[in-house]
Amino acid sequence: xxxxxxxxxxxxxxxxxxxxxxxxxxxxxxxxxxxxxxxxxxxxxxxxxxxxxxxxxxxxxxxxxxxxxxxxxxxxxxxxxxxxxxxxxxxxxxxxxxxxxxxxxxxxxxxxxxxxxxxxxxxxxxxxxxxxxxxxxxxxxxx
Amino acid sequence: xxxxxxxxxxxxxxxxxxxxxxxxxxxxxxxxxxxxxxxxxxxxxxxxxxxxxxxxxxxxxxxxxxxxxxxxxxxxxxxxxxxxxxxxxxxxxxxxxxxxxxxxxxxxxxxxxxxxxxxxxxxxxxxxxxxxxxxxxxxxxxx
DNA sequence: TCCTGATCATCAGTAAAACTGACGATCAGC
DNA sequence: GCTGATCGTCAGTTTTACTGATGATCAGGA
Numbered sequence: 001x002x003x004x005x006x007x008x009x010x011x012x013x014x015x016x017x018x019x020x021x022x023x024x025x026x027x028x029x030x031x032x033x034x035x036x037x038x039x040x041x042x043x044x045x046x047x048x049x050x051x052x053x054x055x056x057x058x059x060x061x062x063x064x065x066x067x068x069x070x071x072x073x074x075x076x077x078x079x080x081x082x083x084x085x086x087x088x089x090x091x092x093x094x095x096x097x098x099x100x101x102x103x104x105x106x107x108x109x110x111x112x113x114x115x116x117x118x119x120x121x122x123x124x125x126x127x128x129x130x131x132x133x134x135x136x137x138x139x140x141x142x143x
Numbered sequence: 144x145x146x147x148x149x150x151x152x153x154x155x156x157x158x159x160x161x162x163x164x165x166x167x168x169x170x171x172x173x174x175x176x177x178x179x180x181x182x183x184x185x186x187x188x189x190x191x192x193x194x195x196x197x198x199x200x201x202x203x204x205x206x207x208x209x210x211x212x213x214x215x216x217x218x219x220x221x222x223x224x225x226x227x228x229x230x231x232x233x234x235x236x237x238x239x240x241x242x243x244x245x246x247x248x249x250x251x252x253x254x255x256x257x258x259x260x261x262x263x264x265x266x267x268x269x270x271x272x273x274x275x276x277x278x279x280x281x282x283x284x285x286x
Numbered sequence: 287t288c289c290t291g292a293t294c295a296t297c298a299g300t301a302a303a304a305c306t307g308a309c310g311a312t313c314a315g316c
Numbered sequence: 317g318c319t320g321a322t323c324g325t326c327a328g329t330t331t332t333a334c335t336g337a338t339g340a341t342c343a344g345g346a
Contacts (some may be wrong), residue, residue, distance in 0.1 A: 008189045008204070012260050013170070013181065015279040016163040018206060022283060023156055028207045037252060038156065049147045056294060063161055065333060070296060078180070084295095092294040092341045117155045123281045126276075132282075135275040136158035173289045199323060208304060213325060228325095235323040293342075301334075306327105313322075 007073045027116035032111070035079065041113070043072055044106040047082060047115070052091040054138050081105055159177035162263070175257070178222065184252040186215055188241045190225060191249045197236040225246055269279055 008014055023040065031038055046058050053061075059069035073096055076082040081102030085095035098106060121129040151157055158197035167181065174181055189201050198202075202212035216239055219225040230236035241249060264272040 009194060009280070009283075010276070011185070011188070011256060011304075012263065012276065013163065013166055013256075013278075014184065015283055016159055016166065017277065018283045019157040019204060019279055020156065020163065022285070027240055030275050042151065042154070042156065045154070046154075049150060051192070060158075063164060066295075067297085067335090068333060070330095085221065088344070090267065090294085093297065113156075120155065120282055124278055125252070128278055131161060131193075131271075131274060132278040133153070133155065133158065135267055135271055136155075136162055136280075139263055139275075140152075140161045141266075142165070143266050191339085197323075209324075210306090214303095233313070233323085236326065260306060289346080290344090291342105292344105294336080294340085298337090299333105299335085302331100302333100303332075304339100305330075307329100309324105309326080311323085311325105314320090315319085316320105 004125045023116060023120050025121050027113060030116060031109060032110045034108055036076075036081070036105060038082075039072065040047065040076055041106070041109040042095075043076060044081065044098060044102055044109060047056050048098050048103060052055075052085075052087075052095040054087060054095060056093075058096065076102070166259060169262050170237060173259060174256045176253060177251055179219075179224070179248060180233050180251065182215065183219055183224075184249070184256070186219060186239075187224065187241060187245055187249040188256075189240050193247060195228075195230075195238040196241050197230060197238060199236075201239065219245070234269060 027038055030042060034041075035102050036044070042062065043058070047053060047061055055069050055073060056066055062069075064072070073082060073084065073094075077084060078101055082096050082098055084094045087095045087098060121132070124132065160214060170181055173186060177184075179187070183206065186201070189205055190196060198212050198216060199209055202209050205250075209216070216225065216227065216237075223242060225239050225241055227237045228240060230238045264275070267275065
C-alpha cells in the first residue's frame with residue numbers, strides 16, 4: 001500500500017477541530033454553574049486583564065467580528081458582569097470593565113479553565129504539555 | 144503583579160481556535176481553484192481512504208451531525224465527485240465512493256493540504272512539528 | 287473656524303451552519 | 317410475522333456570524 005492516502009485523523013485541521021471539541025466538552029459543563037458560557041468567560045478574561053480596552057481592540061485581539069462583540073458585551077452587561085464606560089479622551093470608544101461580580105466570575109472561570117485544560121492534556125507529560133502550548137503559540141503568532 | 148490573570152493568548156481554547164483559523168486562511172484560497180471547500184475535501188479524504196464507509200460511519204468519524212452529512216454528500220454528488228451506492232448486505236446503508244473525478248480532486252486537495260500545513264508549521268522545526276502533531280493526536284484520542 | 291475623511295459602536299437584515307423531531311425503509315432477534 | 321432499533325432523509329427551527337448602513341466623534345488641513 002505505497003500510495004495509501006494519509007488517514008484523515010492525521011490532518012492538522014481534523015486534529016485542531018477535535019481537540020477544541022474535546023476541550024469544550026470538558027469545560028462547558030463546568031462553566032454552566034457560573035451562569036456563563038465559555039465565550040463569555042473568554043471576554044471576561046480578556047477585559048479583566050491589563051488596562052481597560054475598547055470593544056474593538058478586544059474584538060481584534062479575540063478574532064471575533066466587531067458586531068459579534070457588541071452582542072457579547074450586551075449579554076455580559078445584562079448579567080451585570082461588565083460595564084461600558086465612555087473612554088476618557090475619545091468619546092467614540094467604550095471601555096469595557098468588570099464589575100466586582102464580573103471579577104468574581106472571571107476568577108472562578110479561570111480556575112475551571114485550568115482544570116479542563118489539565119484534563120485534556122492528561123495523556124501528555126507536563127513537559128510535552130508545555131511544548132504543545134509553546135508550539136501552538138509560535139504557530140499562531142506566525143513566527 | 145503576583146495575581147495578574149494569565150494572558151488570554153495562553154489559553155488552549157484561544158490557541159486551538161486561532162491555529163485553526165490561520166490554517167483555514169492558508170488553505171481555503173488554494174482549495175478554491177479545485178471548486179471545493181475544505182469541508183468537502185475532508186469528506187473526499189475520508190471516503191477515499193480505506194474500505195467504503197456508510198454515511199453515518201463517516202459522520203461519526205468526522206464529528207459532524209448525521210443530517211449535516213446528508214447535505215455534504217448531496218453537494219459532492221451534485222458536483223459528480225462521489226456516488227451513493229446501496230450497501231450490499233444492508234440496504235439501509237449508503238456507501239459513499241469516489242468517482243474518478245472525485246479521486247482526482249482528492250489527490251490534488253491532499254497536495255494543497257500538505258502545502259498549507261507546511262506553511263502553518265513553518266515557524267517550527269521538523270521535529271517540533273511532528274511532536275505537535277503527535278501530541279494533538281494523543282490528546283484527541285483521549286489517552 | 288469649518289470641512290473632509292476616518293474610526294467607533296450600533297443596528298437591521300441576511301446568509302450560513304448546525305441541530306430537533308419526524309418519517310419511511312430496512313434490519314436483527316424473538 | 318412482530319417488535320424494537322438503525323439508516324438516511326426532510327422540514328423547520330435555532331444559532332451564529334457577516335454585510336451594509338447610520339450617527340457620533342475625532343484628527344487634520346484649508
